[in-house]
């Protein structure tokens with residue numbers, strides 16, 4: 769996958785060049801590219817003067833980081849208790865069927881990623897689906913199609 773890595777410099781410029789900046793730098797890279805590209809991890813190791821194995825171990829330790837490319841639209845289905853009781857699983861299955869992928873995967877055209885997440889703290893709105901950081905409340909299975917059409 770081709771990325772514009774010129775943005776990395778501005779990320780590195782925000783922080784002191786040492787190991788203490790590692791998590792903050794990785795968070796900014798993930799925000800920029802939606803995941804941690806291999807080239808960016810190598811650049812991070814060089815610029816912060818830490819070993820690549822250290823960068824990898826931090827990248828794989830935290831669930832918030834992903835080493836896999838993500839789609840343009842990231843759909844997160846809450847699978848906490850309140851959402852589960854109100855049918856989150858059926859919404860998940862419907863989205864998996866429509867997108868022809870399983871939760872945790874990204875469509876081949878890189879348009880959608882489907883993820884299942886733990887309670888997102890909005891149980892009163894259950895079931896909750898988050899599309900690119902936008903919360904959708906009281907989602908019904910019948911809305912699955914529209915979730916993957918518009919924002």
Ligand code: FES
Pocket residue numbers: 846847848849850851852886887888889890891892894895896
């Ligand atoms: S269980 Fe889904 S928001 Fe809490």
